[in-house]
Amino acid sequence: MSKASHGLVGALIALIATASPALEQTPGGIEITIEPSQVNVNLGQSFEIQVTVSNGTDQPTVPLVAHIDITDPTSTSSVDPEDWTSTLTKDIGAIPPGESRTSTWPLQPISAGEYSVYAVALSSSTPAVFVSTATTVTVATTRTLNPEGVLPVVIAGPVLVGTLLALVLRRSKGSRYGRRSVPGPVRGA
């Protein structure tokens, strides 16, 4: 290949590199982080995670979506993330060079255990996928003796009606066996 053709190819590569979005050009420049790194909650308690996608390149990214997933690394059974949140994927759009986009997910665990929550950024126009580190979520089981303050009512209801029932049964038993005593012979008769 001549020197002139080397120069032409080099110019074309440079042109393509300039025109291409950052995701295709410099995958290493896209960074995705998830915060906080550790969460301790009780079962049913809600918490939020923040996912930040940063464009460290000098080119705008293609339109991106951020998607979260939840898994239990200690078990082979799958976790359905839709039980934890209604929205798994959020559109974050194209990120200009040097800027970042943050999305917040409210999550609500439905079973106790230790889970890993991680996020990915991806686009339909490129096969590249960027993965965050994992947030460890520890969900503790709670035992509430008096949920919503209903305990007095749920105990008092059957106790009161049961007491009434016992009184009525006792009364009917008494009238059946005790009060129907046969009058004895009249003295002096």
Place this chain on the structure above:
Amino acid sequence: MTADGTSGLASRPWAIVAAHELRSLWLSAKGLTVLFGYTVLLSAMTYLAATNSELNLLDARESIAIIVQVAIGLGTLAALVVSADAISGERERDSLEALLLTPVPRRDLVIGKMLAASTMWLASIIVALPYAYSIAQGPAVGADAVLVLITVGPLVGAALTALGMAFSAVSLSNRVSLAASIGILLVLAAPSQLPAIASRGALGSILVTINPVSAGLKLANTILIDQKTWASQWTLIVSPVVAAILLTVVAVLASRRVRLGGSR
């Protein structure tokens, strides 16, 4: 007061029958046994619903609607069983002949027994009030929960009590009366269990609205879960009102069919 010294109400044949039936229902432990089972079941349901609600596994409003619907459904079922047994049960226990020999018009007999059976759902609703109110404290819909209970409960309860009484009056067998009454209750409650997609369609919506049981249960959902206003949901109260009036008239008219007959 009448000339013989009794008050006007107490001397009415239906009032005498009602008083006798009330004593039989509540002082023979029959009614209280049913009510005791009802409170145990309601306590278990309320505790489970409150636990789920506190863990946020179930929407708190959904928990309240479930408790209110269970309270209405079970109270209605209890009253229905009592009323379905009222005449046909007397026939099976061979006590109808003696009852028909008393100088009480058959219409008064049916009215008196129906009034006594109605105390079953009345007692159920009174017992359910603290449950509904206590579980509704969290999302602050206690007043609505109580209002749904005291509006829908009596209407659905009265309609189904009258239905049971009508079946009992015309059935020669207690089994037929009970099976038909409970069967009708299940059929009427079925549309409320339709999947959301089916009940949202025009036909599904009409089916739910014209059916007194499903309309009453849906009203509990729309007021307590969807937080709709009472004014916007007035159509759901029409069929329970109409059913309560019509079925009461039907039960009173069915008193003409009360006859000794044979148990079959």
